Amino acid sequence: MSFVPKRPNALSRLSSFTPNAGVDYARLRNTDFGQGQHNHVSCLSPYLRHRLITEREVVDATLKVHSLAQSEKFIQEVFWRTYFKGWLEHNPHIWARYQVGLTGGLKALKSDAALQARCSEALIGQSGIECFDHWVSELVQTGYLHNHARMWFASIWIFTLKLPWEIGADFFLRHLLDGDPASNTLSWRWVAGLHTKGKTYLARPDNIERFTNGRFNPAGQLATYAEPRVEDSRIICEQELPQTKLIPNADYLLLVHEDDCLPETLLPHDRTQRGVIGALSTSLRSPLAVSDNVKAFSKGAVSDALSRVGGDNTIIEGEWADSLIAACDAFNVKNIVTAYMPIGPSAAALAKAKLDLERADITVSQIIRPWDRQTWPYANRGFFKVKKKVAKILENLKENDIQGRLL
Ligand SMILES: Cc1cc2nc3c(=O)[nH]c(=O)nc-3n(C[C@H](O)[C@H](O)[C@H](O)COP(=O)(O)OP(=O)(O)OC[C@H]3O[C@@H](n4cnc5c(N)ncnc54)[C@H](O)[C@@H]3O)c2cc1C
Structure with a gap:
């Protein structure tokens, strides 16, 4: 499976997968058949992460071929993504806490030689656990791992190798083409017993053997007990969800x-x-180096979008403020319109530019997709609350469609 960051490639993968x-998905989605053999899952995640295609398009195409009951498992997985995104919007401090934890974890490596050695070996795929080392190599080479491999990897990292979970999550964010602040952080927290408090995920050799189709069996090598990680305090701030700002009645620069x-x-x-401008925040995903594969995919995705909306393929990175102000001056506008930036690096880059933009009298309007607006209000507890509403959400979205546009 090669991932090309262009919308036609996303659409083509979608149409080949929908049958x-x-x-087939319900029966075989949990089996990791190995690198290059991920035919029973969609491999759409890098495209969905960058919204080269939308969740709405994926679900709509699926329901053209299957009933909701037949494709329930797949559609629920798509909603897991939206659930995690919404949950982080309700709890933005969890992203901030992850970043602080990561800094702490990296600092701990400097003062603990044994921990540093264990971590370095794991990161270069020399832990001595064959399946784990294989997944390191697959991740670094391809930018993708099967969901079950991600679960086993995170569990082995935390409970067998006893490494700080944030450093593992950071390794994923730096190498996954779909690396996402919400899905990644919350999945790692779930394995560690922090998302569903006290409930951990323990990777077991017989489960690995069965669901890797007999390729691996790390018998005797894995932890047999998963002690839940604990946090100092669990302040749930349950932030109000963002409102779509009214778009000012004026011409705009598209970001x-x-x-x-x-x-x-x-x-x-x-x-x-x-006018149009592209902006990248890829390097803000981690204090360490983000992989070239990830950088190229994100840049390619933005570039592909720019080719569809006009503009001369100007893409900024790093500090956004000066370039955005210069672009607004060049196009003689005082408004920037952009798709909503969920919690994560893009939102952080925009927040950093905010004061300078305000000083230059420039407003930014962020548009939230109806898909998110309909689902996020239910994403403040467990996934079940969202799951119960899937049919209703899909019905509401249909009613709100404008001229057949799938938003
Ligand atoms: C430790 C860990 C880290 C993860 N990090 C990420 C990440 O950074 N980015 C990311 O997109 N997913 C992440 N996931 C979730 C999941 O593994 C991937 O979304 C999935 O493997 C992508 O492959 P696919 O497109 O073939 O999925 P499919 O099974 O075909 O599912 C279709 C789509 O549904 C969504 N989805 C599926 N499973 C999940 C899930 N468990 N949680 C959230 N969304 C899901 C994805 O957008 C996916 O493309 C992580 C899971 C774990 C256990």
């Missing part, structure tokens, strides 16, 4: 970023787009 999104590379489906039709 398998029903019974395209790596969390939504399909802005053309969102644009206000009663205003004129004067």
Whole structure:
């Protein structure tokens, strides 16, 4: 499976996968057949992460081929992504806490030679646990891992190798093409027993043997007990969800970023787009170096979006403020319109530019997709609350469609 960061590649993968999104997916999705053999899962995650295609498009295409009951498992997985994104919007301090934990973990390596050695060996795929070392290599080479491999990997990292979970999560974020602040952080927290408090995920040799189709069996090598990780305090702030700001009645500069590379489906039709600019925040995913594969994919995705919405492929990175102000001056506008930036690096980069933009009298309007707006209100507890509402959410979205646009 090679991932090309262009919308036609995303659409082509979607159409080749949809026949398998029903019974085949329900039966075989948990088996990791190995690198290059991930035919029973969609491998759409890098495209969904960058919204080169939307969750709505994926679900719509699936329901054209299968009933909701037949494709329930697959559609629920797509909603897991939206659930995690919404949950982090309700609890932004969890992302901040992860970053603090990561800094602490990296510091701990410096003062503990044994920990540092264990961590370095794991990161270069020399832990001595064959399956784990294989997944390190697959992840680094391809930018993708099967869901079950991610679960086993995280569990072995935390409970067998006894390494700080945040450093493992950071390794994923630096190498996964779909590396996502919400899905990644919350999945690692779930394995560690922090998301569903006290409930951990323990990787077992017989389960690995069965679901790798007999390729691996780390008998006698793995921890047999998973002690839940604990946090100092668990302040749930349950932030109010963001409101879609009204788009000012004026022409605008369109800002395209790596969390939504399909802005053309969102644009206000009663205003004129004067100019377009792309902005990357890939290097803010980690204090360490992000892989070249990830950088190239994110840049390619933004570039692909720019090719569809006009503009001269200007893509900024690092500090955004000066370039955004210069672009607004060049196009003689005081408004920036952009797809909503969920908690994570893009939102952080924009927050950093906020004061300078305000000083230059520039407003930023972020548009939230109806898909998120409909689902996120239910994403403040466990997934079950979202799951119960899937049919209703899909019904509501249909009612709100404008001219057949799938938002
Ligand atoms: C430790 C760990 C870290 C993870 N990190 C990420 C991450 O950074 N980014 C990411 O997109 N997913 C992450 N996942 C979730 C999941 O593993 C991937 O979304 C999935 O493997 C992607 O492969 P696919 O597209 O073939 O999935 P499919 O099984 O075909 O599912 C279709 C889509 O549903 C969504 N999805 C599926 N499973 C999950 C899930 N468990 N949680 C959230 N969304 C899901 C994805 O967008 C996926 O593309 C992580 C899981 C674990 C256990």
